[in-house]
Amino acid sequence: MKPAWPLDPKSSECNCAKCDGEKPAGASAPSGMIYMDYNATTPLDRRVLDTMMPYLTDDFGNAASRSHAFGWKAQAAVDQARDEVAKLINAQGKDIVFTSGATESDNLAIKGVAEMYRSKGNHIITCPAEHKAVIDPCKRLATEGFDITWVAPDANGVVQPEAVAAAITDKTVLISIMAVNNETGVINPIAEIGRLAKQRGVIFHTDATQALGKIPLDVEAMGVDLMSLSAHKIYGPKGVGALYVRRSGPRVRLVCQMDGGGHERGLRSGTLNVPGIAGFGAACRIAGDEMTEATERIARLRDRLEEGVMAGLDKVQRNGHPTLRVCGTSNLSFAYVEGESLMMKLANVAVSSGSACTSASLEPSHVLKAMGVGDDLAHSSIRFSLGRFTTEAEVEYVIEQTIKSVRELRQLSPLYEMAQEGVDLSKVAWKGH
Numbered sequence: 079m080k081p082a083w084p085l086d087p088k089s090s091e092c093n094c095a096k097c098d099g100e101k102p103a104g105a106s107a108p109s110g111m112i113y114m115d116y117n118a119t120t121p122l123d124r125r126v127l128d129t130m131m132p133y134l135t136d137d138f139g140n141a142a143s144r145s146h147a148f149g150w151k152a153q154a155a156v157d158q159a160r161d162e163v164a165k166l167i168n169a170q171g172k173d174i175v176f177t178s179g180a181t182e183s184d185n186l187a188i189k190g191v192a193e194m195y196r197s198k199g200n201h202i203i204t205c206p207a208e209h210k211a212v213i214d215p216c217k218r219l220a221t222e223g224f225d226i227t228w229v230a231p232d233a234n235g236v237v238q239p240e241a242v243a244a245a246i247t248d249k250t251v252l253i254s255i256m257a258v259n260n261e262t263g264v265i266n267p268i269a270e271i272g273r274l275a276k277q278r279g280v281i282f283h284t285d286a287t288q289a290l291g292k293i294p295l296d297v298e299a300m301g302v303d304l305m306s307l308s309a310h311k312i313y314g315p316k317g318v319g320a321l322y323v324r325r326s327g328p329r330v331r332l333v334c335q336m337d338g339g340g341h342e343r344g345l346r347s348g349t350l351n352v353p354g355i356a357g358f359g360a361a362c363r364i365a366g367d368e369m370t371e372a373t374e375r376i377a378r379l380r381d382r383l384e385e386g387v388m389a390g391l392d393k394v395q396r397n398g399h400p401t402l403r404v405c406g407t408s409n410l411s412f413a414y415v416e417g418e419s420l421m422m423k424l425a426n427v428a429v430s431s432g433s434a435c436t437s438a439s440l441e442p443s444h445v446l447k448a449m450g451v452g453d454d455l456a457h458s459s460i461r462f463s464l465g466r467f468t469t470e471a472e473v474e475y476v477i478e479q480t481i482k483s484v485r486e487l488r489q490l491s492p493l494y495e496m497a498q499e500g501v502d503l504s505k506v507a508w509k510g511h
């Protein structure tokens with residue numbers, strides 16, 4: 079079966095900026111699975127694979143081997159990638175520490191700062207809408223004597239700088255606020271938070287995994303001291319990421335979380351994943367080159383998706399700020415419909431529901447909860463995330479299927495029927511409650 083997201087940039091279905099005009103106009107329902115879960119991961123861009131391939135085959139050297147050409151070649155690939163990653167966030171190659179992904183970068187940043195600055199203070203500020211890779215290290219630190227202030231976002235999912243400022247104390251050693259939320263696509267005011275962190279002499283970490291390649295990032299202009307990045311969210315390989323670590327103004331010091339051969343300035347020991355890192359570099363270069371075009375195109379598709387779905391259905395709520403958001407994400411709640419059921423009906427469309435998809439608990443999304451979305455609507459939410467290879471035909475198909483599926487599910491819902499008849503469900507005295 080042909081994948082719906084061709085890896086070959088010359089394929090007729092490909093929709094990347096490089097080969098736009100080649101896709102068939104107004105194609106009918108695409109065959110196979112449609113991928114609309116780009117915030118979970120992205121397919122490897124063929125051009126990235128081409129960059130990686132030599133390091134998976136002939137040029138297999140260890141970048142730490144200083145005594146022969148195999149090592150030098152690997153080292154050269156890593157050096158180039160370091161510069162390419164750095165360039166996309168206006169940093170320098172030497173500020174980049176390669177890791178296994180954003181989860182590791184978040185852990186290194188948060189635990190590394192906490193341990194290093196323990197004598198200075200034990201207070202950390204973060205947000206309950208963060209990724210688990212930030213929340214869980216903070217929770218662990220809370221069991222080890224740290225005080226964590228969880229600054230809630232507003233109803234649009236935006237973390238307000240004033241709320242962060244109000245939480246800072248003499249004991250605050252770290253502020254960790256994500257640049258873009260993975261569930262809603264909402265963009266936080268990172269530069270403002272960076273400014274106030276600087277004023278108060280507090281280290282500022284941001285998980286920019288969902289921002290990289292989608293919005294311009296500049297660690298200088300944004301006053302960011304630590305920035306977590308991941309390759310597989312920007313059409314690079316899985317299992318590789320980076321942590322930007324500021325080296326001056328202020329110099330940020332970290333306690334390493336992995337002891338060993340002293341790679342990466344001693345901050346992350348372990349033989350470098352040379353093919354992965356080369357791929358990450360290429361992915362950053364391509365994302366930077368194509369950002370303007372790609373974000374415009376993807377935002378148009380996302381807007382069409384929302385407009386199409388809302389034209390065909392009533393009682394659809396968009397979660398997250400209407401404009402302060404990245405191009406490809408649409409988080410919608412379909413009242414009176416269970417997100418999980420809708421996902422099952424949309425069998426050939428890969429999306430995410432607002433429930434914790436990794437657990438059997440069906441807890442509603444912690445992100446929507448933090449924004450104050452009620453349990454019902456949180457349970458009714460679906461995240462559509464579009465990207466480089468999303469086509470118009472796919473969007474049209476998904477609109478059609480979503481409308482059809484929601485209508486069918488609502489037909490089975492007595493609550494929807496009552497609401498249609500004008501019953502105010504909030505005033506119903508439920509038996510047994």
Ligand SMILES: *Cc1c(COP(=O)(O)O)cnc(C)c1O
Pocket residue numbers: 117118178179180181182209211256258259260285287288307308309310311317318319
């Ligand atoms: C995907 C994601 C992560 C985890 O990244 P990995 O590289 O898979 O460890 C962390 N934070 C955010 C915001 C993400 O979207």
